[in-house]
Amino acid sequence: MRDFEAAVRRTLGPLPLLPERAEEIILELTHQVEDGYREALARGVPAAQAEAEAMAQLGDGEALRRSIVTSERGEKVWWPHPWAVPRAVCWMALAMVAALCLVPGFRRALGESTSAWSPDRPGLSQRTLETLAAKGAKSHDAHLLAFAALHLEDEFEASRLAEQAITLDPSFTWIGARFIAGERLPKDARVDRVAWARRVCAWDPENAAPRLLAAEPLFHSVIPAGAQGPADDPQIARLAETTSWGEQMQAAFRAPRYDAYGQRRFELVRSVAGSPSREALVWYSAQLGPAVPDFLQVQRYAALVTGKMGPEAERAGRYEQAAGLYWNVAQFGARMEDGAEWIWQRLPARKLEQSAYAALAALAERRGNSEEGAAFALISQRLDKARSEAAYEQARLLRARWQSAGSAAALAWFAACAVLLAALGSIAWAVVAGRQRGERMLGGWRGTLAMGTSYAPGLLLGASCVLYSAMSPYLGTPSDLLTREAVFEEMAPFWFSYWRGAWNPMTSYWDSYAQHMFWPVLSSVAVLILGTALLRWMERQRAAHVE
Amino acid sequence: MYNTYMGDIVANALKKGSLEMLVLALLEEAPRHGYEIGKLIEQRSGRTLRFHVASLYPALYALERRGLVEGHWGLAGNGRKRRCYRLTRAGRRALADQRSLWRTFSNAINRIAKVSYA
Numbered sequence: 177m178r179d180f181e182a183a184v185r186r187t188l189g190p191l192p193l194l195p196e197r198a199e200e201i202i203l204e205l206t207h208q209v210e211d212g213y214r215e216a217l218a219r220g221v222p223a224a225q226a227e228a229e230a231m232a233q234l235g236d237g238e239a240l241r242r243s244i245v246t247s248e249r250g251e252k253v254w255w256p257h258p259w260a261v262p263r264a265v266c267w268m269a270l271a272m273v274a275a276l277c278l279v280p281g282f283r284r285a286l287g288e289s290t291s292a293w294s295p296d297r298p299g300l301s302q303r304t305l306e307t308l309a310a311k312g313a314k315s316h317d318a319h320l321l322a323f324a325a326l327h328l329e330d331e332f333e334a335s336r337l338a339e340q341a342i343t344l345d346p347s348f349t350w351i352g353a354r355f356i357a358g359e360r361l362p363k364d365a366r367v368d369r370v371a372w373a374r375r376v377c378a379w380d381p382e383n384a385a386p387r388l389l390a391a392e393p394l395f396h397s398v399i400p401a402g403a404q405g406p407a408d409d410p411q412i413a414r415l416a417e418t419t420s421w422g423e424q425m426q427a428a429f430r431a432p433r434y435d436a437y438g439q440r441r442f443e444l445v446r447s448v449a450g451s452p453s454r455e456a457l458v459w460y461s462a463q464l465g466p467a468v469p470d471f472l473q474v475q476r477y478a479a480l481v482t483g484k485m486g487p488e489a490e491r492a493g494r495y496e497q498a499a500g501l502y503w504n505v506a507q508f509g510a511r512m513e514d515g516a517e518w519i520w521q522r523l524p525a526r527k528l529e530q531s532a533y534a535a536l537a538a539l540a541e542r543r544g545n546s547e548e549g550a551a552f553a554l555i556s557q558r559l560d561k562a563r564s565e566a567a568y569e570q571a572r573l574l575r576a577r578w579q580s581a582g583s584a585a586a587l588a589w590f591a592a593c594a595v596l597l598a599a600l601g602s603i604a605w606a607v608v609a610g611r612q613r614g615e616r617m618l619g620g621w622r623g624t625l626a627m628g629t630s631y632a633p634g635l636l637l638g639a640s641c642v643l644y645s646a647m648s649p650y651l652g653t654p655s656d657l658l659t660r661e662a663v664f665e666e667m668a669p670f671w672f673s674y675w676r677g678a679w680n681p682m683t684s685y686w687d688s689y690a691q692h693m694f695w696p697v698l699s700s701v702a703v704l705i706l707g708t709a710l711l712r713w714m715e716r717q718r719a720a721h722v723e
Numbered sequence: 724m725y726n727t728y729m730g731d732i733v734a735n736a737l738k739k740g741s742l743e744m745l746v747l748a749l750l751e752e753a754p755r756h757g758y759e760i761g762k763l764i765e766q767r768s769g770r771t772l773r774f775h776v777a778s779l780y781p782a783l784y785a786l787e788r789r790g791l792v793e794g795h796w797g798l799a800g801n802g803r804k805r806r807c808y809r810l811t812r813a814g815r816r817a818l819a820d821q822r823s824l825w826r827t828f829s830n831a832i833n834r835i836a837k838v839s840y841a
Contacts, residue, residue, distance in 0.1 A: 201784075204757060204806045208776060211758040233776045240777040247781035250788060 181206045187237035261630040269633035273640050285647035309337050318345035323448040331364035349379040350437045356389040384431035388469035391424035395473045412476050425477045429508040434515035436468045442660040461663040478505050478528050482535045506532035519570045530559040581669035587646040594639035601632030742782050747818040754809035791817050
């Protein structure tokens with residue numbers, strides 16, 4: 177007779193019960209099989225068939241095992257479950273996630289995608305800036321002092337830090353541009369703007385930008401910042417005639433260079449804020465440089481030159497003077513275009529050029545020099561066309577970047593949530609199932625939890641891969657990003673979609689959280705409810721099948 | 724199709740609900756081992772009721788865990804060592820309760836379905 181005891185052991189597998197009880201059950205079932213075998217032989221069934229009939233009494237070994245263990249324990253056994261992820265696969269997935277954590281880029285992706293949970297803006301807090309300033313003063317670090325001087329809201333304290341930074345390193349004199357106009361940050365009456373203007377202009381005499389800033393207080397005494405109005409506003413002409421504003425603007429337009437110190441500021445931001453946080457790098461890079469003049473003033477002065485001063489000179493027969501004025505505006509436009517920090521400063525500069533060349537063309541035509549006039553007209557048309565095309569292309573590119581970055585941001589959010597949930601699930605799984613050495617079957621709430629969480633390591637691995645791939649275009653280090661424009665164009669749309677909301681850039685800060693979190697949370701809840709219902713349905717189906 | 728399907732469901736539910744009482748009733752007569760219990764159910768029901776090992780033994784273990792039956796190793800009629808089950812005092816009380824419940828239940832069903840015995 178066949179060794180039925182060994183066959184029963186094989187069919188049942190290990191029983192997660194006390195060893196004596198498990199042995200009793202195996203022996204009892206062996207007797208059942210032997211009795212069946214003897215009875216089949218007695219009916220005249222051949223031995224091989226009798227063996228098969230006898231063993232067939234046990235049916236599905238896994239079902240029998242689960243049924244026995246459930247009866248012995250008095251609770252349903254959920255894990256291991258036929259549909260549960262095998263333990264080896266779970267450990268393998270966890271090992272792969274651990275290996276992924278060794279990749280620096282993945283660590284950055286994980287850290288930065290969850291940093292948007294923080295209610296603070298990514299820029300450094302005022303307190304941190306004060307700490308940096310104190311550290312800079314103690315270690316005589318001009319970089320830290322200059323960085324704090326540029327970003328501290330307290331303008332008087334900032335000017336004091338700027339003095340210290342410039343004393344340590346005069347090449348930081350450009351940060352004084354922050355105090356010349358003082359339109360974008362809170363003003364402080366104790367700061368001597370005229371002195372700062374003289375100082376920066378003296379340090380950088382060929383630069384138009386600080387001169388334009390120095391002229392702004394006079395301009396804004398007549399035209400408020402951001403005001404709309406006709407380009408040939410008579411107030412502008414009066415301002416130019418009655419004050420030194422016209423002379424200051426003329427000097428600025430004749431300056432051989434235009435530099436708003438954007439690149440210098442970017443280098444400083446990159447060296448101080450970029451190393452601890454690329455978010456801060458994007459945040460500070462997105463802000464304009466300290467010496468970006470008000471374009472309204474530039475535009476109004478250019479309009480004054482091409483619309484009033486030039487035509488007046490023409491009417492007086494001073495054609496050379498008129499041509500010089502127009503040419504000056506065209507040259508300034510070209511210099512401003514070269515020194516602009518980004519495309520939206522470059523395009524208005526090109527507009528200045530274009531209008532000046534149009535005025536030159538008209539002048540040449542009036543003087544009977546049609547060839548020269550045609551050449552200027554052609555330049556003007558080409559500039560206009562190039563400006564329109566560049567604006568259209570830039571807008572298209574920006575929209576595409578914004579959309580793709582928004583999608584990536586939403587995906588990264590979802591994956592980050594999944595990573596966190598799955599990590600918690602994996603820990604629960606390890607605690608609940610991993611420590612059950614003697615009893616490899618779990619019933620009751622522990623079994624239900626183990627069954628559900630056996631999917632967690634796989635989910636963790638999948639979510640980690642999604643997170644990494646979604647974030648990979650935005651994981652460049654500060655050393656990879658050499659210009660402010662590169663940061664702004666490559667990374668800013670992604671981070672802005674975090675800060676403002678992926679689908680609507682005009683939403684408020686908290687609304688963006690709700691937008692980002694609504695669908696992931698809703699999906700997670702739906703998966704939880706459906707998963708639980710499915711598990712219960714599976715168990716009922718299985719129980720009915722066994723009976 | 725519908726009749727067959729519903730018939731299977733009702734038959735399964737009835738079988739499942741009655742197994743415990745059948746086992747207790749057979750053990751009331753004498754201590755028995757698992758194989759014998761299965762065979763007696765099959766024989767006495769005219770082969771209408773047959774329980775798989777996967778149902779019978781778990782039911783026995785559940786009864787034993789609840790203290791309604793008591794398992795012990797003894798010698799069967801053929802002199803072989805077998806694990807036999809006997810009814811405990813709690814098992815007798817449970818059997819009486821289940822019989823009473825079954826009577827009430829079947830009378831109620833009979834009255835509604837107008838089942839009469841030939």
